[in-house]
Amino acid sequence: MSSLMLMAVGDITLQTKNNQHPFKYVMDTFRKKDILFGNLETVLSTTGKEKKKSVVLRSSPESVTYLNAVGFDILNVANNHILDLGIEGFRNTLELLDEHELEYIGAGSQKSSLNSSIIKKNGIKLGFLGYTIGRFKVPEEISISKIKEKKIISDIELIKDTCDFVVVSLHWGTENVLYPSPKQIELAHKLIDHGAILILGHHPHVLQGIEKYKNGLIAYSLGNFQFDCKLSQSSTNDSIIFCVYFNENGITDFRIIPITIDENFVPILVEGKVKEKILNFISQISKPFIDGKITNKWWFEKIGEEYLVGNINSYIFRIKKYGLVPLLECFFWLFTPFCIRCYIGTLRLLIKNCGKGETL
Structure with a gap:
């Protein structure tokens, strides 16, 4: 019987301290894969108009050789940083990936209805689709696939x-929170109902739970992988390599390989108590799916404070650097329905904690 093992990792920037090889500690592990997937969270260009953002992710074009060296087979480029150097940086990135024969999903140099890739290994063909959240405007002459339910279902068909x-690769969710929203869970289930078998999530910069649903599997967030965690204001350097096993009938199993990101932004395998801690953590944050706990009320209590503080810090940075425009944006953002629900959730949680006698 045919079998295949897909390895999937989260956010990659190819930027390291002290000129370190970004994957030097995981190269032997990657050699065991049949297909290797990652989210390329950077622009590979030296030119282009820099966006007015608190974090702009750009890397040397030469760093693309690291992706080839460790055998990445497929990369998601549909994310909120692919236009950090405008359309010029975008085109340079895709041309570089094409030049190095690296497959990618979620974006194209021309307007296109479907940005997909099919990879065949060991007699099994996997079709990959990639999408992103984001309020950014996509220039008319290129394509970046946004998360729109009807479009994704149509593409799956x-x-x-x-x-x-x-x-299906989804760049989605709320940064630095440990749980997907009820809307995300509903969408993931619908995509599997319509023919997807595996959902690979990223963007929150932290790990989120893993859910088995019908014949499918959902990793809501793979977290950072090769990344400066301070840039994402992440509270942890812990992450994983996610291994999914297929045969001709579908997914047979999955395995989690815990890693931590060192001071040079390089992922390193862990053992012993650290490994056990990460595995227990994933088990803990996956439990609410089984218990059916993730309601809108529960979710806003869990994410409200983190979302508000993180975004306020981002606005403060941009206001100091760019002045009036982000100040006005911040003012209107504070009164959005989502923010109001976060205020209510945060207040509700504070009242609950007071009732339990916890210190504010």
Whole structure:
């Protein structure tokens, strides 16, 4: 019987301290894969108009050789940093990936209805689709696939007859929170109902839970992988390599390989108590799916404070650097319905904690 092992990792920038090889400690592990997936969270360009953001992610074009060296087979480029150097940086990045024969999903140098890739290994064909959240405007002459339910379902319908199984990459969620929203869970379930078998999430910069749903599997956030965690204001350097096993009938199993990101922004395998801690943590944050706890009320209590503080810090940085425009943006943002629900959730949680006798 045919079998295949997909390894998937989260956010990658290819930027390290002290000129370190970004994958030097995981190269041997990667050699065991059949297909290797990652989210490329950077622009590979020296030119282009820099966006007015609190964090702009750009890396040397030469760093693309690291991706080839460790055998990345497929990269998601549909994310909120792919336009950090404008359309010029975007085109330079995709041209570089094409030049180095690296497959990618979620974006294209021309306007296109479907940015997909099919990879066949060991007699099994996986079809990959990639999408991102983001309020940014996509220039007319290129394509970046946004998360829109009807469009994703339509794309799954188009691709599923040309491959054995469909894998959907989603750059989504709220940064630095440990749980996906009820809307995310609902969308993930619908995508599997319509023919996807595996959902690979990223963007929150922290790990989120893993859920088995029908014949499918959902990793809501793979977290950072090769990343400066201070840039993302992440409270942890812990992450994983996510291994998913297929045969001709579908997913047979999955395995988690815990890692931590060192002071040079390089992922390193862990053992002993650290490994056990990460595995226990994933088990803990996956439990609410089983218990059916993730309601809107519960979720806003869990994420309200983190979301508000993180975004306020980002606005403060931009206001200091760029002045009036981000100040006005911040003012209007403070009164958005989402923020109001975060205020209510945070207040509700504070009242609950007071009732339990916890110190504010």
